Amino acid sequence: MRPSSAAGAVAATDGRELSVGQEALWFLHQLAPESSAYNVSGALNLHFPVDVAALGSAVARTTAGNSQLNSVIRTVAGEARRCPGGPGTTLRVHELVADDDTVRDFARNWAQRPFQLDRQPPVRVALLRRGGAGPDVLLVAGHHIALDNVSILLVIREILDRYAARTAGTGLPVVDTGAAFDHFVRRERDFLGSARAAAARAHWRRELTGAGEATGLPTDLPRPAVYRFVGAEIGVPLPAELLARVEAACAAENVTFFGYLLSVFQLLLHTASGDTDFVVGYTVSVRPGRTFRDAVGNFVNTLPLRVRVEPDGSFPALLRRTSERLWPGLVHRDYPFALMPRLVDTRRDPGRAGPISTLFVLGADDPTDPFFGIIVPGHRVERAGLTVSQFDVPQQLGQFDLTLQVLRHAPAGRAALKLKYNTSLFTAATAGRLADGYLGLLRAAADGTLPSRPARIAHHP
Structure with a gap:
């Protein structure tokens, strides 16, 4: 698979190898770039008053410090490569004083917008503010090439942890939880040449x-x-x-x-x-x-x-x-x-x-x-002193x-x-x-x- 990129080629030293699964998803993305079939998402009802600035900071630090989430995919020496250091992800705030069905329709449409993987990070985050019509909703959408469903929950969990630390006046160290995937790719390459x-x-x-x-x-x-x-x-x-x-x-x-x-x-x-x-x-x-x-x-x-x-x-x-x-x-x-x-x-x-x-x-x-x-x-959970529950959004x-x-x-x-x-x-x-x-x-x-x-x-x- 040697897809071309509208963003042009970059130096080979700037690219990281993709896994075989990622290469297949890139191929499908090239076939149907307007499709959202491989978008994954997660949304939470936030059962607490939201400090928008603190949440925006938590989103920025979570995504900027993750080499899977701050990457774009471009052509490097004729091959698709993941290139860290792409444009950052900022929290998008939408004011929606509406019932659950209207909010869910908005969330579905927002989450299903296609990703331009060669020029955009493979994740976006929004806060849907409901002005008393219901709890605010935190919405995270990503492309499956960088995230699975467990990863979506991990990203949401880290955002909540960083938000709680920020509102408490403390901080959390930046740990690149996306870096381990490069080790996974190397393990896969070694495996494919093995007796197993x-x-x-x-x-x-x-x-x-x-x-x-x-x-x-x-x-x-x-x-x-x-x-x-x-x-x-x-x-x-x-x-x-x-x-x-x-x-x-x-x-x-x-x-x-x-x-x-x-x-x-x-x-x-x-x-x-x-x-x-x-x-x-x-x-x-x-x-x-x-x-x-x-x-x-x-x-x-x-x-x-x-x-x-x-x-x-x-x-x-x-x-x-x-x-x-x-x-x-x-x-x-x-x-x-x-x-x-x-x-x-x-x-x-x-x-x-x-x-x-x-x-x-x-x-x-x-x-x-x-x-x-x-x-x-409907099941409420506590994380870092914050009460949240699932807001169901159709995906994949x-x-x-x-x-x-x-x-x-x-x-x-x-x-x-x-x-x-x-x-x-x-x-x-x-x-x-x-x-x-x-x-x-x-x-x-x-x-x-x-x-x-x-x-x-x-x-x-």
Whole structure:
């Protein structure tokens, strides 16, 4: 990948290597520079009177001192490179005396503005002031090339810490939590030349050889000749009583919560498409050890799972197959997804997002850090003496045909589902039927009433 840059080439000594995942995201950005599909964001209700000057200072120090966040990406000797020392990030203040829905619409539009990665830092921060109509909202948006969802929370956490220190008349030392990502890139380069990578290549070649190109989900609209990264989402609450039954079923079947929900997602795709052999993607963290726990960067990889559904098979049998296929994949999780298509000579179809069309994501909080409970809507947390709660803003829409995201807050016994769908392919009505279908399959599986051949989900284009 040797993309050109409108900003021109810079000296080779000024550039840092990108990870393979970052190179793939840069390639996608070059294909669709106006897309916001790979924007990530986080927003908080601030349940305290806000000192705007102190918050602006906290934002400036957090972003300027982070080599991932104060960078631009430019062409260096024909290759894309991350160049630190780019323009700084300042707090943008917007006065919005409005209800939650109006504020959420503004926040969504603001967060989904595309980034010009060759001339802008990959992060922006805003304060939405509500003038007594509700708590002020802190909004952080970034491009996935520099931030994953954990990193967004880390950046927000640091902003709050610096704000609290500033208002208390103290200070915090500047620690470049983005610098660790350069070590991660070097580790990845070393890994790709190792025997471990050779074993991973052999595994993924076996896994993908002969797999169907994509799940044959019937679409409401004709598939565009060139894939459009546009989307929307539907939120589906997961009742506490159903969550408890699913957890009990996981214990009874001796499977993980992740494997159980992913198996039901496979069943949903089968009942919607009729396919029995297809590939579904799932995301994993590749943060190597505790050293990188608080590092800012893109530490996420996507792994493919070869799915084989037996039309007359039992759900426990599907669970066992899923578990058996997941563990070898997790062993080889460090092999970059962007390199997998060439293992089986997969040709890129411009009408599809890539080798996979559907994705499963499980997000869970960190039980060792109460701040990460912020992922659950309505759950208030304390940080540095400040009370905050999540202000939900849709994000990462249109990356794939369908994405099922599950957010779990285990200590509170709560979880929520989001079905993200590509709006150039599906209508909201179809997405709603799929979301309801998933919840119905999950309930039947947990109750032990799932038939061996579940009814097909009706499609009404």
